[in-house]
Amino acid sequence: MAVVNYQTMTIIQRLFLLRTVAIVIQFLTVLIVYFVMSLQIALLPLMVVIIVESLFHFLSIMVFRRRDAGNAAIVFQLVADVIFLTVLLSLSGGATNAFVSLLLLPIVIAAVSLPAGYLLFISLSAIASYSILLLTLPEHTMHNMDMSNHFIGMWANFLLSVLVVTFVVGAMARVITNRERAIALQREDQLKSEQLLALGVASAQVTHQVATPLANIQLLYEELVEDYPDHEAVLAMAQPLAACTDQLGYFRSLATSIRENKKAQLSVAELLEELVDQMHFHFPEQTLSIIQHEEIHAMIESDAMLLPALLNLIQNAIRANQENKEHEITLTVTQINHELSLQIRDFGLGIEANMNQAQRAVLGDQMVASESGLGMAVFLSNSTFHRLGGKLKLINHNEQGCIALVTLPLLLENTMADS
Structure with missing residues (x-):
C-alpha cells in the first residue's frame, strides 16, 4: 500500500x-x-x-x-x-x-x-x-431569547x-x-558555483597535462625545421602549434584574471570592435553583420570572461549555420533603458527539436544533454553574464534560426565617476 x-x-x-x-x-x-x-x-x-x-x-x-x-x-x-x-x-x-x-x-x-x-x-x-x-x-429567536x-x-x-x-x-x-x-x-546558485568550480578544476588539470606534451612537440618541431626547413608537412605544423601555444597562454591569463577577480570598464564600441576582430580571426568564412541604429555612448563592466562568453554564443551560431549551409550572423545592438541588448541571430535550424519544453526552459541555467553536447558553452556563458549583472535568453526566430538575447547593465555616469 x-x-x-x-x-x-x-x-x-x-x-x-x-x-x-x-x-x-x-x-x-x-x-x-x-x-x-x-x-x-x-x-x-x-x-x-x-x-x-x-x-x-x-x-x-x-x-x-x-x-x-x-x-x-x-x-x-x-x-x-x-x-x-x-x-x-x-x-x-x-x-x-x-x-x-x-x-x-x-x-x-x-x-x-x-x-x-x-x-x-x-x-x-x-x-x-x-x-x-x-x-x-x-425574529422569535432574536426576541424571545x-x-x-x-x-x-x-x-x-x-x-x-x-x-x-x-x-x-x-x-x-x-x-x-x-x-x-x-x-x-x-x-x-550554490549548485551552479559547484559545477563551475568542477569545470574549472577539470580545465586546469587538462591544461597542466597538455602543457608538457605541447612543449615536447614544440622542441621536436624546432628540430624538424632545422633538418627539413622546406618540407610541406613541417611547414603545415607551424600554424596549429602556434595557435595551441597562444590558446594555452590565453587560458593561463584568463585563470589569473579570474583568480584575482579583475574587472574593468569597457565601452560598447570597444566591445563590438573586439568581437569583430575575433570573428575575422577565428571564423573568416562567416560574416558578422552588426545592426545598430544609433551609437551607444556608454560603458559596461567587463572581466576576462565576457568576450569568451560572447564568442561561445557566436561559435554556437556558426555551428548552426554550418549545419544549414548558411554563412551570415546578425548582431543587433540596442539600448533599452539602462541595459545593453545584444541579439545574436543565426540562420540554422533553431533550438534542437528533440528538446522538450522543460529542457529548453533550463537551457543556460543547467547543463542539458542534447545531440550536440551538454550545453556546457551556453551554461558557462550564462554564468558569466549573471556574474556581471546580465542575463541570457535563447529563443527560436519566427522565420529561421535561433536568437541568443544577452542583456548587460550599462554603467551610470556617477558609477563611472566613482570608479
Missing part, C-alpha cells in the same frame, strides 16, 4: 484531503446529534446537502487527477466549501450554530496557499456568508478573526514563501 507524504502533496491534494475529513465529520455529527442526542434537526435536507457535497468532491478529484490546479481553481474549490458550509449551518441553527466559526477554515487555507487578492476574495465571501446567516435568523446583542457580538468577533487571519497569517505565509524561494535560489 502506497503511503502519501503530506509534505509532498500539492495544494489541491491537501484541500481534497481536508474536505474528505470534513465530510466524514459532518456525516457523523449529523447522525450523532439526531439519533444519539435526540435533537430535532432537519435530517433529510442535511443529508442531501452532504451527499451533493460528496458528489462535488468526487467529481473535483476526478477532474484534477491528471490536471494541474491553478489559483483560480483553488479559489473555486474554497468558495464551494464556503457555500456548502453556509447551507449546512442555515439548516442547523444558522448564526446560533456553535460550529459557525468553521467558516474561518477556508480563509486559513487561502492565507497559506493563495496570493493576497484571492485571499481577500475568500475572506469577503466568508464574511458575506456569516452576515447572511445572521440576517436570516428568525433576547440574544440579539450576543449574536451581533459573535459576528463582530468573527469579523475580527477574519481580519487577523487575512492580514497577519497571510503576511506571515508570504514571508515564509519568499524566504523559501530565496533559499531555493541560493541553493541553485
Whole structure:
C-alpha cells in the first residue's frame, strides 16, 4: 500500500484531503446529534446537502487527477466549501450554530496557499456568508431569547478573526514563501558555483597535462625545421602549434584574471570592435553583420570572461549555420533603458527539436544533454553574464534560426565617476 507524504502533496491534494475529513465529520455529527442526542434537526435536507457535497468532491478529484490546479481553481474549490458550509449551518441553527466559526477554515487555507487578492476574495465571501446567516435568523429567536446583542457580538468577533487571519497569517505565509524561494535560489546558485568550480578544476588539470606534451612537440618541431626547413608537412605544423601555444597562454591569463577577480570598464564600441576582430580571426568564412541604429555612448563592466562568453554564443551560431549551409550572423545592438541588448541571430535550424519544453526552459541555467553536447558553452556563458549583472535568453526566430538575447547593465555616469 502506497503511503502519501503530506509534505509532498500539492495544494489541491491537501484541500481534497481536508474536505474528505470534513465530510466524514459532518456525516457523523449529523447522525450523532439526531439519533444519539435526540435533537430535532432537519435530517433529510442535511443529508442531501452532504451527499451533493460528496458528489462535488468526487467529481473535483476526478477532474484534477491528471490536471494541474491553478489559483483560480483553488479559489473555486474554497468558495464551494464556503457555500456548502453556509447551507449546512442555515439548516442547523444558522448564526446560533456553535460550529459557525468553521467558516474561518477556508480563509486559513487561502492565507497559506493563495496570493493576497484571492485571499481577500475568500475572506469577503466568508464574511458575506456569516452576515447572511445572521440576517436570516428568525425574529422569535432574536426576541424571545433576547440574544440579539450576543449574536451581533459573535459576528463582530468573527469579523475580527477574519481580519487577523487575512492580514497577519497571510503576511506571515508570504514571508515564509519568499524566504523559501530565496533559499531555493541560493541553493541553485550554490549548485551552479559547484559545477563551475568542477569545470574549472577539470580545465586546469587538462591544461597542466597538455602543457608538457605541447612543449615536447614544440622542441621536436624546432628540430624538424632545422633538418627539413622546406618540407610541406613541417611547414603545415607551424600554424596549429602556434595557435595551441597562444590558446594555452590565453587560458593561463584568463585563470589569473579570474583568480584575482579583475574587472574593468569597457565601452560598447570597444566591445563590438573586439568581437569583430575575433570573428575575422577565428571564423573568416562567416560574416558578422552588426545592426545598430544609433551609437551607444556608454560603458559596461567587463572581466576576462565576457568576450569568451560572447564568442561561445557566436561559435554556437556558426555551428548552426554550418549545419544549414548558411554563412551570415546578425548582431543587433540596442539600448533599452539602462541595459545593453545584444541579439545574436543565426540562420540554422533553431533550438534542437528533440528538446522538450522543460529542457529548453533550463537551457543556460543547467547543463542539458542534447545531440550536440551538454550545453556546457551556453551554461558557462550564462554564468558569466549573471556574474556581471546580465542575463541570457535563447529563443527560436519566427522565420529561421535561433536568437541568443544577452542583456548587460550599462554603467551610470556617477558609477563611472566613482570608479
